[in-house]
Amino acid sequence: MRVMVNKKLAYEVKSDVGSYELELPPNGFHSISVLAYSSGTWLQSENIEQINTYAPCSIDKAASSLQENAIEGLQESAFRVELKLKVGGHIPPEVVGFYCAVKTRASQNRWPKTQDIGKDADMHKIGIAEYKKNCEILYTKTAREENVYYVSLFTIYSIGGRETVSDPKTCRFDRPLEANVFWRVNKALFGGIVLSIEILSNRSFSRIPELVLCTCEDDQHLLSLNDAKEKFLPIPRKELQSPQKTYSGNYEVKPDLPMKQMKSFKFFLFETDPIPGEKYNIRRATGFLGKI
Numbered sequence: 001m002r003v004m005v006n007k008k009l010a011y012e013v014k015s016d017v018g019s020y021e022l023e024l025p026p027n028g029f030h031s032i033s034v035l036a037y038s039s040g041t042w043l044q045s046e047n048i049e050q051i052n053t054y055a056p057c058s059i060d061k062a063a064s065s066l067q068e069n070a071i072e073g074l075q076e077s078a079f080r081v082e083l084k085l086k087v088g089g090h091i092p093p094e095v096v097g098f099y100c101a102v103k104t105r106a107s108q109n110r111w112p113k114t115q116d117i118g119k120d121a122d123m124h125k126i127g128i129a130e131y132k133k134n135c136e137i138l139y140t141k142t143a144r145e146e147n148v149y150y151v152s153l154f155t156i157y158s159i160g161g162r163e164t165v166s167d168p169k170t171c172r173f174d175r176p177l178e179a180n181v182f183w184r185v186n187k188a189l190f191g192g193i194v195l196s197i198e199i200l201s202n203r204s205f206s207r208i209p210e211l212v213l214c215t216c217e218d219d220q221h222l223l224s225l226n227d228a229k230e231k232f233l234p235i236p237r238k239e240l241q242s243p244q245k246t247y248s249g250n251y252e253v254k255p256d257l258p259m260k261q262m263k264s265f266k267f268f269l270f271e272t273d274p275i276p277g278e279k280y281n282i283r284r285a286t287g288f289l290g291k292i
Contacts, residue, residue, distance in 0.1 A: 002035040002042070027092060028053050029159035056155040056166035057095065060088030064136075066149070066173050068202060071142065078142050079202050083149060083173065085137040092157070097127045099154035099165065102139050110150040114165050117154065125156075147203050149173045177278040178202050182285040185213070185267045192254035195233060195269075197247075198285070204243035209280050210272045211235040213251075215265040225270040237273070 003011045003020055013020055015036065024030050032049040035042045063086040068079040083102065101123045103110045112120050126137055137153075152168040179201035188194045195213050199205075212235065214228035222228050233253045240247070269282050 001037070004031075004033045004035060006031050007033075024051060024053050026053050026055070029094075029157065029164065050164070052157065052159075052164050052166065054092055054094065054155070054157055054166065056169050057091055057098070057153065058088045058169040059151060059153050059171040060086040061171050061173075063088070064171075064173070066175065068143065068175075068178075070202070078144050081139075081141050081143045081146075081149075081175070083139040083141075083151075085139065085151065085153070086135070087131065087137075087153070091128070094157045094159060095128055095155055096158045096163065097125060097156040098131065098137065099123050099125055099156065100137050100139070101152045101168075102141070103150040103152075104146045105148055106146075107150070111170055112152055112168070114154065114167060117165060143175065143203070145204060147175045147177075149175065174277060175203060177205055178281070179205060179279070180281045180283050181209075181211070181269070181271075182283050183269045184285040188252055188254075192252055195235075195251040195253070196285075197249055197251075197269075199247040199280075201245050204245050205247075205278070206240050206243045208235075208238040208240070208247060208249070209274070209278075210237040211282075212270055212272050214268045214270065216268070218266055220266070222266075222268040222270075225272060228268070228270070232267070234272075 001013055001015050002009055003013065003022060005022070005024070010022060011020060022032070030051045030053065032051055034045040036045070065084045066081065067084075068081045071078045071080050085100065087098070099117055101112050101120060103122060107122070109116065109120070112123065117123055131137060149172070151171045151173060153171075154168050155166040157164050157166070179199050181197055181199050183195060183197045186194050186196065197211070199208070212225065212231045213233035214222055214225070215230065215232045216222050216228070233251060235251055271280050271282060274280070
C-alpha cells in the first residue's frame with residue numbers, strides 16, 4: 001500500500017501494518033489518500049482526507065480593549081459596550097476571514113465549536129479586507145448585568161479555492177467595574193456629624209471599598225490620602241450578602257472637638273486600598289464648596 005500526500009508518494013507499507021503515523025509539514029493544506037496494489041493494478045481509496053496544518057490565529061488580549069459608556073434615557077441603567085479585538089501575530093496569506101462569537105455567562109454555549117458555524121446567531125463573519133482596513137474586530141452590545149465576555153475566534157483559510165475553518169482560539173474578557181461614590185457630610189440630630197454615601201455602578205458589585213473621611217483646616221486642601229494628617233472616620237471594607245448595583249449607607253461619628261470648631265474644617269473622602277479592575281470614583285454629592 002502507498003500513502004499519498006498531495007498525490008505524491010510519502011511512504012510504502014505492507015497491507016497488514018494496520019496503521020501508519022505520518023508527520024505533515026506546518027502551514028499547509030494537505031490531501032491524504034491511500035493506493036492499494038491488487039492484481040497488478042493500483043486502486044485509489046474511496047475517500048481523501050483533507051488535513052489543515054495552518055496554526056489558527058489568536059486574539060491579542062493585551063492589544064485588545066473593552067470600553068463602555070452609559071446609555072442615557074433608559075429607565076434602568078444600561079451601558080454600551082465596545083469590545084475591540086486585535087488578531088495576534090502574523091496572519092498567513094491564505095487567511096480570507098474570521099468567524100467571531102462573543103458570549104456571556106447567560107449563554108447556553110459559552111465556547112462554540114466549528115459545527116456551530118451557521119447555526120449560532122452570535123457568530124459573525126469578518127472578511128480579511130474588512131479586518132485589515134480597521135485593524136480590529138469591533139463588537140458592540142448593550143450590557144446590564146454581564147461581567148464576563150467569552151470570545152471565540154475561528155480562522156478561515158482558502159486553499160485552491162476551497163475554504164476550511166480552524167478550531168477556535170478562545171479568550172476571556174472581564175468587564176471592568178466602574179462606580180460613582182457620592183458622599184456628603186451633615187450635622188447629626190443629637191450632635192456629631194453623619195457621613196452619607198451612595199454608590200451607583202455600571203454592573204453589580206459585591207463589596208463596599210475601604211474608605212476614609214479626612215479633615216483639614218479651612219485654608220488647606222487635600223489632593224490625596226497622603227496629604228491627610230489625620231484619618232477622621234475610617235470605613236472598613238464590607239462584603240455584601242448578594243451583588244447589587246446601588247448602595248446607600250450612613251456613618252455617624254461624635255468628634256472630641258466642639259461643633260463650632262468643626263465648622264472651620266473641610267472634609268475629603270478617599271479610597272484606601274484600590275483593587276485592579278475596579279474603579280470607584282469619589283464624588284461630592286453637592287459639589288465642592290471650598291476654594292482651590
